[in-house]
Amino acid sequence: MRIVPLVVLLLVALAAGAARAQTGRVEEIGGKQVPLAEGAWIAAGDAAGRLEPAMPLGGYGIIRNQVLLRPSADGRGVAVMAEINVNELGVADGWGLAADCDPDFSAESGVLVRSGWDAACWFVATRDWDWTADMPPAWQQARTAAGRRGLALPDRTVTVGLRVANRRDVIDLRFHLAEAGDAAQREELAEWAAASLGLVAMGLTHGLPAGRALPGFDLGPAALARAGIVQERIVRLQALVAQGALTEEEARRQAAVIRAAAERELPWAYDPATVQGLRWFSMQTGLAATDAGLTYLWTEQSLQAAALTALQTGLRSVRTYLTNIVWTHVSNTATRSDAARVVDFAYGGRRPAAGDGQRPAP
Amino acid sequence: MRSQGRPGRGMIRALAMAALLLGAPAAHAASPGATVTGVLEIAGKQVPLPPGAWEVAATGEQPATAEQAPFGVVRSAILLLRDGERVRALLEVNANDIAVSGGWASPCGNDPLPPQRRLLYRSQYDAACAETGAVRPDSAGPPAWQETRTAIARAGLQLPETMLTAIALCADRQDFLEVRLHLREVPGADEAARQQALLDWATTYAALLDEGLSRRIGRLVLDWPGRAALLQDSPVLDRRLLRIEAMRASGAITPAEAAAQELAVVQEVPMSAVDPHPRITLWTQISYQLINFGTAYSVTRDVPLSVGIAASEYLAYSWLATANDARWADIESAVMPQPLPMPALQHLGTPVDNTGRSGLMALVP
Numbered sequence: 256m257r258i259v260p261l262v263v264l265l266l267v268a269l270a271a272g273a274a275r276a277q278t279g280r281v282e283e284i285g286g287k288q289v290p291l292a293e294g295a296w297i298a299a300g301d302a303a304g305r306l307e308p309a310m311p312l313g314g315y316g317i318i319r320n321q322v323l324l325r326p327s328a329d330g331r332g333v334a335v336m337a338e339i340n341v342n343e344l345g346v347a348d349g350w351g352l353a354a355d356c357d358p359d360f361s362a363e364s365g366v367l368v369r370s371g372w373d374a375a376c377w378f379v380a381t382r383d384w385d386w387t388a389d390m391p392p393a394w395q396q397a398r399t400a401a402g403r404r405g406l407a408l409p410d411r412t413v414t415v416g417l418r419v420a421n422r423r424d425v426i427d428l429r430f431h432l433a434e435a436g437d438a439a440q441r442e443e444l445a446e447w448a449a450a451s452l453g454l455v456a457m458g459l460t461h462g463l464p465a466g467r468a469l470p471g472f473d474l475g476p477a478a479l480a481r482a483g484i485v486q487e488r489i490v491r492l493q494a495l496v497a498q499g500a501l502t503e504e505e506a507r508r509q510a511a512v513i514r515a516a517a518e519r520e521l522p523w524a525y526d527p528a529t530v531q532g533l534r535w536f537s538m539q540t541g542l543a544a545t546d547a548g549l550t551y552l553w554t555e556q557s558l559q560a561a562a563l564t565a566l567q568t569g570l571r572s573v574r575t576y577l578t579n580i581v582w583t584h585v586s587n588t589a590t591r592s593d594a595a596r597v598v599d600f601a602y603g604g605r606r607p608a609a610g611d612g613q614r615p616a617p
Numbered sequence: 618m619r620s621q622g623r624p625g626r627g628m629i630r631a632l633a634m635a636a637l638l639l640g641a642p643a644a645h646a647a648s649p650g651a652t653v654t655g656v657l658e659i660a661g662k663q664v665p666l667p668p669g670a671w672e673v674a675a676t677g678e679q680p681a682t683a684e685q686a687p688f689g690v691v692r693s694a695i696l697l698l699r700d701g702e703r704v705r706a707l708l709e710v711n712a713n714d715i716a717v718s719g720g721w722a723s724p725c726g727n728d729p730l731p732p733q734r735r736l737l738y739r740s741q742y743d744a745a746c747a748e749t750g751a752v753r754p755d756s757a758g759p760p761a762w763q764e765t766r767t768a769i770a771r772a773g774l775q776l777p778e779t780m781l782t783a784i785a786l787c788a789d790r791q792d793f794l795e796v797r798l799h800l801r802e803v804p805g806a807d808e809a810a811r812q813q814a815l816l817d818w819a820t821t822y823a824a825l826l827d828e829g830l831s832r833r834i835g836r837l838v839l840d841w842p843g844r845a846a847l848l849q850d851s852p853v854l855d856r857r858l859l860r861i862e863a864m865r866a867s868g869a870i871t872p873a874e875a876a877a878q879e880l881a882v883v884q885e886v887p888m889s890a891v892d893p894h895p896r897i898t899l900w901t902q903i904s905y906q907l908i909n910f911g912t913a914y915s916v917t918r919d920v921p922l923s924v925g926i927a928a929s930e931y932l933a934y935s936w937l938a939t940a941n942d943a944r945w946a947d948i949e950s951a952v953m954p955q956p957l958p959m960p961a962l963q964h965l966g967t968p969v970d971n972t973g974r975s976g977l978m979a980l981v982p
Binding site: 286287303311313314315316317343344345346347348367368369370371372373421422423424453456457459460461462488491492495500501505509510512513516520521523524525526527528530533534537538541542545546549550552553554559562563566567570571574578589590591592593 | 922929938
């Protein structure tokens with residue numbers, strides 16, 4: 256009977272070990288939390304990165320570029336490579352989307368938030384790797400580290416990328432998977448990315464609970480639903496109930512709102528400037544049509560109606576233009592359009608030359 | 618704006634560098650009865666505190682409203698600072714508990730902004746602003762204020778009849794943080810100078826809240842309104858410059874890159890979203906009617922006919938604007954994440970104007 260407690264202890268230890276193995280890790284870089292997918296990661300490269308192409312985005316200090324490797328099960332190769340780019344210092348005027356979130360460059364992609372200062376997008380794409388070519392310093396270090404450990408590096412990967420940015424900071428997190436490729440796997444990765452993006456956004460403002468990693472890549476939809484941002488928020492609601500800050504009924508109501516919002520989440524958001532522009536154009540079109548109809552009713556002369564409509568439309572446009580100039584000078588606040596921009600870094604892999612459902616590299 | 622070449626700035630920078638090298642101060646959780654200095658932690662965010670040993674008088678949640686959005690609760694804390702037997706200052710903090718995804722709708726209010734409100738920036742998903750006013754610390758206010766009043770009475774502390782208030786608010790796509798500093802007195806020759814000093818301080822403070830939202834408040838030199846300008850006009854800017862200096866010293870960045878980055882830090886300003894197409898305003902309506910009447914008369918040379926055209930177009934425009942707005946509101950909600958309405962917050966006391974009469978002071982609707 257003495258063996259029973261030992262077996263129980265062994266089982267508990269195994270369970271704890273298994274839990275640790277699934278915990279993954281959160282990298283603290285540039286004052287942000289960057290969560291990694293579950294698994295044992297080896298830090299392989301850490302160097303200054305760079306914007307590609309270079310652009311003036313304010314005083315961010317340096318771009319921190321890190322590379323981590325996750326060995327394959329047999330220990331002979333690299334199963335997944337993680338590539339992180341973050342800014343060291345917060346800036347005043349924001350970052351932008353990754354070009355790879357554009358469907359022209361990726362097999363699967365989604366843009367959940369797009370504006371002049373905020374961005375949240377993901378993509379799944381193929382990347383080719385030329386390990387003999389010139390690479391960013393962090394990747395050179397990773398190449399050396401892999402060689403030293405005898406780990407074979409992949410020539411082609413399926414890459415799942417997550418980009419979140421706000422006015423201050425940016426996180427660009429890419430996982431390059433050596434073994435994935437068919438359409439079904441890409442769709443699974445797309446679902447994984449959509450579920451994980453919110454967690455990376457929480458890391459942007461240092462809001463992740465300690466040890467909160469991204470889910471594993473091979474989780475099914477049901478498990479993903481329990482591992483993503485929606486579940487994270489619902490867990491917090493439950494914590495508020497436990498603290499007595501929220502009633503159970505209110506927590507249930509809020510959880511339902513959170514779930515409903517996630518289901519309504521837009522896979523492809525437009526930026527406010529585009530929508531404002533279209534709204535303005537639709538109003539101007541309506542005004543011109545109204546002018547034409549009413550002036551024709553009053554004058555009963557199509558020539559006069561046409562001349563009046565053209566004059567009114569032209570003068571209103573001039574008026575709007577002049578008003579904007581005056582408004583800009585009177586206002587104390589520096590302004591720019593709420594239109595998203597693209598900001599990229601020097602990455603390790605390259606877009607395939609052609610095919611594979613992606614536009615060739617320019 | 619940042620002033621250049623101020624005497625003594627090198628010494629201040631050296632002191633700030635020393636403070637920076639000492640590391641970030643410990644952030645204190647908002648638990649009632651605790652005494653905190655430096656930084657207060659609430660709802661996963663950090664709030665920088667003016668100098669002094671602040672007592673956490675009360676913590677709690679804002680009363681839930683029927684339309685409570687999915688942010689859990691709004692956490693509140695009220696801190697007080699003693700000056701002998703008197704209350705020198707009160708600090709009122711509100712922050713959402715659970716992050717949201719699409720930001721907050723007009724957290725700094727809608728145009729036209731009142732003159733005592735200063736906007737740092739505003740876009741679809743974020744905003745920061747500052748405002749000043751005065752408050753009578755009477756019994757009106759949230760439960761946390763009622764607890765604070767009880768604690769003040771129990772300690773036999775004197776509350777002034779009115780207090781000057783600096784408000785700072787910062788909101789991003791996920792969170793918001795609103796802080797009100799109520800002061801017994803502010804240095805200044807007259808009321809206008811005091812309000813100006815308060816607004817300048819609140820503006821600087823709002824920029825610090827921006828860092829507090831992402832828990833990046835380090836060790837910094839924050840002074841009181843009216844005194845801040847004597848020390849430094851932008852602690853955030855100075856800290857960034859010091860960080861670049863530290864990177865250069867450690868070799869993480871070359872001297873040339875450091876020089877370029879320092880220049881970028883000094884030059885950059887937070888930009889606001891421009892609304893290139895002003896909404897229907899009184900000016901729009903009047904100018905449209907003048908244009909329509911003028912053009913109609915220039916073509917028809919008939920005053921009654923021109924008046925008829927302009928008047929009928931005015932009616933049609935009003936209907937068209939309403940229909941266009943409604944249609945585009947639907948489209949916007951279908952193609953962009955929609956911000957949540959800001960929760961209606963209860964604040965301590967009754968706002969008063971300069972003459973002591975009750976007035977409006979509600980940065981958050």
